[in-house]
Every structure is written in structure tokens, then in C-alpha cells.
Amino acid sequence: MAQDAPQQYEKYYVPEQSVWPIVGAIALFLIAVGAGNYVVEVSKDKSGYGAYVLIAGLITLLVMVVGWFKNQIDESMSGLYSAQLGRSYRQGMAWFIFSEVMFFAAFFGALFYARVIAVPWLGGASNNAMTNEVLWPGFEAMWPLVSTPGGTETQAMGWLGLPLYNTIILLVSSVTLHYAHVGLEENKRKQLTWMLGLTILLGCIFLGLQGYEYVHAYRDLGLTLQSGIYGNTFFLLTGFHGLHVTLGTVILIVLFFRVLKGHFTPKEHFAFQAGAWYWHFVDVVWVMLFFFVYIL
Amino acid sequence: MSTATDTVNTNPDSHGHDSHDDHHHHIPKGLMRWVLTTNHKDIGTLYLWFAFIMFLVGGAMAMVIRAELFQPGLQIVEPNFFNQMTTVHGLIMVFGAVMPAFTGLANWLIPMMIGAPDMALPRMNNWSFWILPFAFLILLSSLFVEGGGPAFGWTFYAPLSTTYSGDSTALFVFSVHIMGISSIMGAINVIVTIFNMRAPGMTYMKMPLFVWTWLITAFLLIAVMPVLAGVVTMVLTDKYFGTSFFDAAGGGDPVLFQHIFWFFGHPEVYIMILPAFGIISQIVPTFSRKKLFGYASMVYATASIALLSFIVWAHHMFTTGMPVFAEMFFMIATMIIAVPTGVKVFNWVATMWRGSISFEIPMLFAIAFIILFTIGGLSGLMLAITPVDFQYHDTYFVVAHFHYVLVTGAVFSIMAAVYYWLPKWTGRMFDITLAKWHFWCSLISVNVLFFPMHFVGLAGMPRRIPDYALQFADFNKWISVGGFAFGLSQLIFLALVIKACRKKGEKVSSQVWEGAEGLEWEIPSPAPYHTFDTPPTVK
Ligand code: HEM
Ligand SMILES: [Cu+2]
Numbered sequence: 001m002a003q004d005a006p007q008q009y010e011k012y013y014v015p016e017q018s019v020w021p022i023v024g025a026i027a028l029f030l031i032a033v034g035a036g037n038y039v040v041e042v043s044k045d046k047s048g049y050g051a052y053v054l055i056a057g058l059i060t061l062l063v064m065v066v067g068w069f070k071n072q073i074d075e076s077m078s079g080l081y082s083a084q085l086g087r088s089y090r091q092g093m094a095w096f097i098f099s100e101v102m103f104f105a106a107f108f109g110a111l112f113y114a115r116v117i118a119v120p121w122l123g124g125a126s127n128n129a130m131t132n133e134v135l136w137p138g139f140e141a142m143w144p145l146v147s148t149p150g151g152t153e154t155q156a157m158g159w160l161g162l163p164l165y166n167t168i169i170l171l172v173s174s175v176t177l178h179y180a181h182v183g184l185e186e187n188k189r190k191q192l193t194w195m196l197g198l199t200i201l202l203g204c205i206f207l208g209l210q211g212y213e214y215v216h217a218y219r220d221l222g223l224t225l226q227s228g229i230y231g232n233t234f235f236l237l238t239g240f241h242g243l244h245v246t247l248g249t250v251i252l253i254v255l256f257f258r259v260l261k262g263h264f265t266p267k268e269h270f271a272f273q274a275g276a277w278y279w280h281f282v283d284v285v286w287v288m289l290f291f292f293v294y295i296l
Numbered sequence: 297m298s299t300a301t302d303t304v305n306t307n308p309d310s311h312g313h314d315s316h317d318d319h320h321h322h323i324p325k326g327l328m329r330w331v332l333t334t335n336h337k338d339i340g341t342l343y344l345w346f347a348f349i350m351f352l353v354g355g356a357m358a359m360v361i362r363a364e365l366f367q368p369g370l371q372i373v374e375p376n377f378f379n380q381m382t383t384v385h386g387l388i389m390v391f392g393a394v395m396p397a398f399t400g401l402a403n404w405l406i407p408m409m410i411g412a413p414d415m416a417l418p419r420m421n422n423w424s425f426w427i428l429p430f431a432f433l434i435l436l437s438s439l440f441v442e443g444g445g446p447a448f449g450w451t452f453y454a455p456l457s458t459t460y461s462g463d464s465t466a467l468f469v470f471s472v473h474i475m476g477i478s479s480i481m482g483a484i485n486v487i488v489t490i491f492n493m494r495a496p497g498m499t500y501m502k503m504p505l506f507v508w509t510w511l512i513t514a515f516l517l518i519a520v521m522p523v524l525a526g527v528v529t530m531v532l533t534d535k536y537f538g539t540s541f542f543d544a545a546g547g548g549d550p551v552l553f554q555h556i557f558w559f560f561g562h563p564e565v566y567i568m569i570l571p572a573f574g575i576i577s578q579i580v581p582t583f584s585r586k587k588l589f590g591y592a593s594m595v596y597a598t599a600s601i602a603l604l605s606f607i608v609w610a611h612h613m614f615t616t617g618m619p620v621f622a623e624m625f626f627m628i629a630t631m632i633i634a635v636p637t638g639v640k641v642f643n644w645v646a647t648m649w650r651g652s653i654s655f656e657i658p659m660l661f662a663i664a665f666i667i668l669f670t671i672g673g674l675s676g677l678m679l680a681i682t683p684v685d686f687q688y689h690d691t692y693f694v695v696a697h698f699h700y701v702l703v704t705g706a707v708f709s710i711m712a713a714v715y716y717w718l719p720k721w722t723g724r725m726f727d728i729t730l731a732k733w734h735f736w737c738s739l740i741s742v743n744v745l746f747f748p749m750h751f752v753g754l755a756g757m758p759r760r761i762p763d764y765a766l767q768f769a770d771f772n773k774w775i776s777v778g779g780f781a782f783g784l785s786q787l788i789f790l791a792l793v794i795k796a797c798r799k800k801g802e803k804v805s806s807q808v809w810e811g812a813e814g815l816e817w818e819i820p821s822p823a824p825y826h827t828f829d830t831p832p833t834v835k
Pocket of ligand 2: 608
């Protein structure tokens with residue numbers, strides 16, 4: 001069917017009108033307005049409607065995602081798609097992941113700058129002896145920055161123990177997901193189901209342990225979001241990573257139910273592939289994190 | 297073999313859509329056509345109108361700025377309001393006018409130029425657009441928040457945007473976030489369309505330059521918009537959650553803000569000029585009746601400009617006290633960009649050389665672009681010289697520079713594009729007399745407006761200040777006069793476009809311009825709602 005090129009082009013599926021994009025735009029609008037107000041209300045300790053708008057926006061977004069995806073799944077199950085459309089989706093997903101890489105790059109950049117430039121300069125390195133002498137007398141550059149120029153004290157998070165276990169867990173989860181994919185491609189549905197289920201389980205364990213680590217940081221180490229650039233980069237990098245793992249896990253759970261319903265064929269499984277790519281990407285980010293945030 | 301009509305009949309009547317007897321050339325009606333559309337031409341039109349409205353809104357703010365600066369002393373508005381005007385003017389023009397206008401052109405033109413039935417991801421395309429009006433609604437309404445809107449400049453340097461900013465900052469941050477989402481999705485759509493939807497035979501090196509420049513622009517967008525998202529997030533957490541990315545007391549550094557911002561910001565200025573290069577490269581050959589000189593070198597020049605744009609960002613930060621090595625590095629890297637840029641200007645001129653040139657409206661704008669953009673590029677080179685920039689930085693000289701590249705560069709190219717393709721979109725020739733008035737009024741006033749800024753800048757007048765020393769009074773009077781005149785001239789353009797949309801004017805042929813080449817000139821004018829359901833074969 002889709003073998004010879006001209007036909008393949010003719011089959012490109014251009015969807016008719018759809019309500020979901022505008023629902024999505026309204027959702028983002030509500031989220032932005034809600035979050036923009038809520039943040040201010042919390043910081044000023046006053047009451048307001050921000051939180052409600054934010055929640056309304058999140059619910060709208062959820063409705064949009066469910067509706068849009070249901071639409072897509074129906075279309076794909078009724079064979080409207082072509083190989084070319086599949087390529088569009090795959091490429092779209094790949095570029096989306098690239099944009100995510102650049103988002104993390106901004107925070108890694110901040111981490112490197114702080115470590116290699118900002119903190120040493122505050123300590124008098126390069127030609128900044130007077131900065132140190134006059135503005136921050138007595139401050140000594142170090143990393144992790146457990147004692148800030150402003151005088152906040154904290155403790156560093158080690159890499160042995162929890163973070164190491166978490167690294168192993170995530171790495172294993174990438175392997176199990178790979179075998180789930182292999183199972184799908186070789187039409188071994190049982191392997192697919194089990195391996196996918198195992199991956200989800202590992203993802204949940206990771207998130208649980210990460211939550212525990214945050215409690216440990218706040219309660220035992222005094223390492224908080226407010227404790228200077230070390231805590232800032234630590235929490236924002238691991239926090240955004242955690243959000244991505246959460247999202248990835250949700251995606252995998254959705255895929256799991258679709259697998260149970262018998263969706264996906266050895267040849268056509270864009271959604272599965274996209275979810276898998278996303279998961280591997282999140283995994284790679286973690287390896288970078290583990291290396292640069294925890295070990296070094 | 298399935299025919300084009302078959303393709304359409306496969307549309308999901310059976311999937312709970314509100315489908316009727318959709319058939320191929322049925323165009324939905326009413327408001328909902330625009331809200332729900334997945335058609336690249338509709339979405340292109342939406343983007344272009346949105347950009348035009350934002351251009352007028354941002355322009356109105358510029359009028360406030362120029363009214364205040366008409367005379368020295370504080371005259372009309374409060375300093376804080378003045379700062380809000382400069383800030384929001386910049387944000388609107390960059391993110392609300394220039395970028396959406398280019399995206400609108402991309403939507404209209406790329407599928408037609410490469411022989412594709414639509415953009416690769418049509419629903420996402422609609423989503424990208426409809427985010428924008430909401431994002432700017434938030435930004436504009438933040439002006440009415442207690443304490444005023446964002447007043448820290450479009451570059452929102454910390455600590456102005458953290459320690460010293462008002463409550464509207466959170467709204468600003470989130471509106472930038474959703475604008476970024478919109479741009480990234482738009483860019484993904486462009487890239488995938490170009491990679492995956494070209495008609496058989498449309499090889500990469502046969503693609504029109506507008507398509508090439510947009511491909512590279514889209515790559516830049518995906519690479520740097522997330523970085524902007526990252527830096528606004530840090531501003532948010534610094535201001536509201538007690539982090540200290542940009543606060544030395546916690547081990548951070550305000551200069552870190554500038555590094556991250558300009559890592560986004562410099563590629564961003566190329567995002568606003570590369571599609572312009574593409575447009576000029578389409579128009580100049582048509583009206584010179586010659587092939588573009590040095591097609592391949594144009595492609596390579598565009599790619600090298602884009603790559604170099606990642607390693608020059610700190611030319612905006614020469615006065616922050618970077619180590620000498622860094623100052624040298626960024627100076628030299630910046631100057632190297634002038635080489636591929638020069639290649640482009642050379643090629644345009646060489647295309648015109650010995651051509652049979654005729655001066656239709658798009659060509660007038662294109663020629664104005666080439667000359668005036670070059671002036672802007674040259675002042676950029678002056679700014680790139682580190683020791684010289686120590687004097688020029690944050691003066692009106694910088695304002696002159698970026699308005700020459702952005703107004704007489706990007707904006708003129710957009711106008712050239714509208715005049716060039718408008719007959720294709722509406723099927724009618726626009727009012728040429730009005731267009732000539734628009735061109736000449738704009739050309740003269742824009743130079744009265746921006747050229748003297750070089751002089752007051754060199755003499756030391758700082759930017760973003762509502763008052764100035766008496767010796768700058770005469771020049772500023774003329775600058776303001778030029779400003780008002782330029783603002784008014786755009787109303788001519790508005791009248792012209794409205795007239796064109798109401799289908800006044802003579803019918804045009806499919807080719808429209810004698811000498812125009814490319815797939816978009818082979819389909820009828822006005823371009824039918826759906827084009828290239830069956831891809832053409834490109835030889
Ligand atoms: C030959 C090419 C160019 C060179 C060498 C160049 C160089 C520079 C330098 C050194 C500055 C910083 C001046 C200062 O703040 O002291 C600057 C500012 C600026 N340039 Fe360019 N530039 C070039 C082309 C462009 C283009 C093509 C655009 C946009 C289309 C552009 C837009 C801007 C903007 C918006 C600013 C000011 C940003 C701000 O501080 O608000 N430049 N340019
Ligand atoms: Cu720059």
C-alpha cells in the first residue's frame with residue numbers, strides 16, 4: 001500500500017477542525033494567570049483566587065490531553081495514518097526532547113558558572129581580591145557551597161547511599177523499558193506487559209526515594225531552597241528532573257493500559273516509542289545530574 | 297490509485313467530530329472557522345493579523361516614549377510608567393510583532409513553496425497560534441496590576457527584575473513561559489514540515505531560500521527558547537522562593553543572569569533576521585529577472601551565522617567586568633559574523649548587477665532593506681569593538697543600531713513580504729498608489745527617527761531614561777517628529793491591507809509578478825483553501 005512514493009504522499013492525513021488546541025490554549029492561559037497570582041499571594045501571605053484559577057487550568061489541560069489523545073488514538077486505530085505521518089510524529093517528538101535538553105542546559109549552565117566562576121570570584125580569585133576583602137570579608141570559596149557569603153550554613157548531600165541506589169534504579173528501568181520495546185517489536189506481548197510494568201514500578205520507587213531524600217535534606221541537613229546557590233541548583237535540577245520522571249511515569253502508565261487493551265503492533269507504535277524516548281532522555285539527564293550535582 | 301478526493305473522504309466523520317459533509321473545497325464559516333482551524337493558510341492569516349495588531353499596540357507605546365522625550369525634563373508621564381512603556385514596547389515588538397509575523401509567513405508560504413498539503417502537525421499549529429493572544433493579554437493586563445507592569449526593560453536584568461520589581465513580575469514570567477511554548481511548537485512544526493513534507497524532487501538544495509532560512513531559524517528557536525524559559529524561572533524563584541541565582545549573598549551573581557539571557561538573546565536577534573534574509577533572497581531575483589547569485593553560498597552563510605550566533609552572546613556584556621580574555625574572544629567572534637553577513641549583502645547586490653530591474657513595491661522595500669540593514673550591521677560592528685563599546689554601551693547609539701536592523705531590517709522585510717505575496721493571498725493587486733505613499737513616508741520618517749540617534753548616542757545620551765541633558769534637545773525633537781511620522785505612515789499600510797482583504801483591486805494572474813519563480817506562483821491566485829493534496833513533482 002504505502003510502498004510507492006506518490007501514494008504515500010497522497011495519504012498524508014490533514015485533520016479537520018479540532019476543539020482541543022483552543023481548549024489547550026485556554027488551559028495555559030488559566031495556568032499562567034492562576035500561577036502568576038498564586039505565587040504573589042503566597043509570598044505576601046494574602047488570600048486570593050490564584051490557586052483556584054491554577055487548578056481550573058490544570059484540570060482543563062488534563063481534559064485537553066485526554067480528549068486530544070483519545071482523538072489521536074481513534075484515528076490511528078482506524079488506519080488513517082501513513083508512514084509519512086508516523087515520521088512527522090517521531091521527528092516532532094525528537095525535537096521536543098531536544099528543547100527539553102536545552103531547558104536543562106540552562107540550569108546546568110548556572111551550576112557550572114556558579115562553581116567555576118561566581119563562587120571563586122567572591123572568594124577573591126582572578127582579580128577579585130578587593131571584592132572579597134571589602135564586600136565579603138572572611139568568605140572562602142568552596143564547593144559545595146555550604147557556607148554562603150551572606151552567612152547561611154547548610155550541609156552537602158553525599159552521593160553514596162540513596163542517590164547511588166536511585167541511579168541504579170533508573171538505569172535498570174531504562175533496560176527493562178528497552179526489553180519491553182523489544183517484546184513489542186517481536187510480538188511477545190507477555191514480555192512487553194511485564195517489562196513495562198516493571199519499569200513503572202521502578203519509576204515509582206525512584207520518585208518515592210527522591211521524596212524521601214528531600215525530606216532528609218530539609219530535616220537533617222538544613223539543605224533548603226533558600227540555602228544559597230548550592231541548594232538552588234540542587235533543588236531546581238533534581239526538582240525539574242523529578243517532574244519529568246513523574247510525567248514519564250504517567251505516560252508509561254497510560255501506555256501500560258493501552259498495551260493491556262491490545263493496542264500497538266510490532267510495526268506501528270509511535271506513542272510507545274515516544275514514551276520510551278522520553279524515558280531514556282530523563283534517564284540520561286539523571287546520569288548527568290548524578291555526576292555533576294552529587295559526585296563532583 | 298487513490299485520488300486526492302479519497303484523501304479527504306477519509307476524514308473522521310465517524311469519530312465524533314462535528315463533521316458534516318466535509319468535502320474537499322468546503323471552507324468552514326464564521327468565527328469558529330478561525331478558532332478551530334487546522335488549515336495552514338487560515339493560521340498564517342491569524343498570525344499575520346495578530347502581529348499587525350501587536351505592531352500597532354507596541355507602536356502606540358513608542359509614541360508615548362517619543363512624546364515624553366520630545367522635550368527635556370519630565371513632561372507627560374511618570375518615570376515609572378515611562379519604564380513600563382520601554383519594557384512592554386520591546387517585549388511586544390519582539391515577541392508579539394516580529395516573531396509572529398515571520399511565523400505567519402512561514403505558515404502561509406512553506407507548504408506552498410515545498411509542495412506540501414499543509415503543515416506537518418496542523419492541530420499543534422493551531423495551538424501554537426492561539427496561545428499567543430492569551431499570552432499578550434496577560435502581559436498587557438499586567439500593566440494594570442497594583443504597582444504597575446514590568447518596568448525593568450525587555451532584557452529584565454536582575455536585580456531589577458528580582459529585588460526591585462513589582463508584583464506583576466510573576467505574570468510577566470508566566471506569560472513569557474507560554475509564549476515560549478508557542479514558539480517552540482511553531483518551530484517544531486516548521487522543521488518537521490520541511491524535513492518530511494517536501495514534494496518528490498524538492499531536494500534540500502532546491503528549496504527556496506525562505507524555506508532554508510526558516511529551517512535554520514526554527515532550529516535556533518528550539519535551541520534557545522527553553523533557555524529563556526530557564527532564566528525566567530530563575531528570576532521567579534529568586535524573587536518569590538528565596539533562591540539566590542543572581543544574588544551574591546547566596547553565592548550567585550547578577551552577571552550570571554546576563555550570560556543566560558544573552559545566550560538566548562543573541563540567537564534571538566538572528567531569529568528575527570534570518571527569515572528576513574530569506575524574504576529578500578526571494579524578492580530580489582524576481583524583480584531583477586535573474587537567478588539568485590550564489591544560492592549555495594547563501595545557504596552556507598545562513599548556517600554559519602546561526603552557528604556563530606551561539607558564541608557571541610557576551611558582546612552585550614563588555615562593561616560587566618569580564619576577564620580580558622573573554623572580552624577579546626567575544627569581540628573577535630562577533631566580528632567574524634560580519635563575514636557571512638557580508639556574503640549575503642554581496643550576493644543580493646550581485647543578483648541585481650546587470651539585471652533588468654523594475655521597482656515594484658516589494659522591490660522598493662527590499663532595496664531599502666539592503667541599504668539600511670547594512671547601516672545597522674555596520675553600527676553593530678562598531679559596537680563589537682570592546683573598548684569602543686565601553687563608551688557606546690547603554691546609549692542611544694545602541695538604540696539606533698538595533699532599530700536599523702530590526703525596523704528597517706526585519707520589519708521592512710515583513711512589509712516587503714506582505715506586498716510580494718498579498719496578491720497571491722487575495723487574488724487582487726493592492727492599491728499601488730497607497731503603497732507608494734506608505735513606502736516613501738516610511739522610508740523618510742524612519743531615517744529621521746533613527747539616524748540622529750547615532751549622534752546623540754555618541755555624544756552620551758543614555759537609553760531608557762525619561763529625561764536628558766539640554767544639549768540633546770534639538771536632535772530629540774527631530775527624532776520624535778520622525779517617530780510620529782513613522783507611526784502615522786503605518787496607518788496607510790493598515791488602510792491598504794484592509795482594502796486588499798475586502799477584495800478591491802484588479803484580479804491578478806497566478807504568477808502575479810513577471811519573473812516570479814517557485815511553486816507558490818504556479819497555483820491560482822487567490823491560493824485555493826487546500827493546495828497540493830497531490831504533491832507536484834519538482835524537476
Ligand atoms: C553585523 C552584525 C551585528 C553585530 C556585529 C552586532 C553587534 C551588537 C553589539 C556589540 C551589541 C551590544 C551593544 C551594547 O549593548 O553595548 C548589539 C546590540 C543589539 N543588537 Fe546587534 N549586532 C549585529 C546584528 C544585529 C541584528 C541582525 C540584530 C537583529 C535583527 C541585532 C539586534 C540587536 C539588539 C536588539 C541589540 C540591543 C539589545 C539590548 O540591549 O536591548 N543586531 N549588537
Ligand atoms: Cu548580540
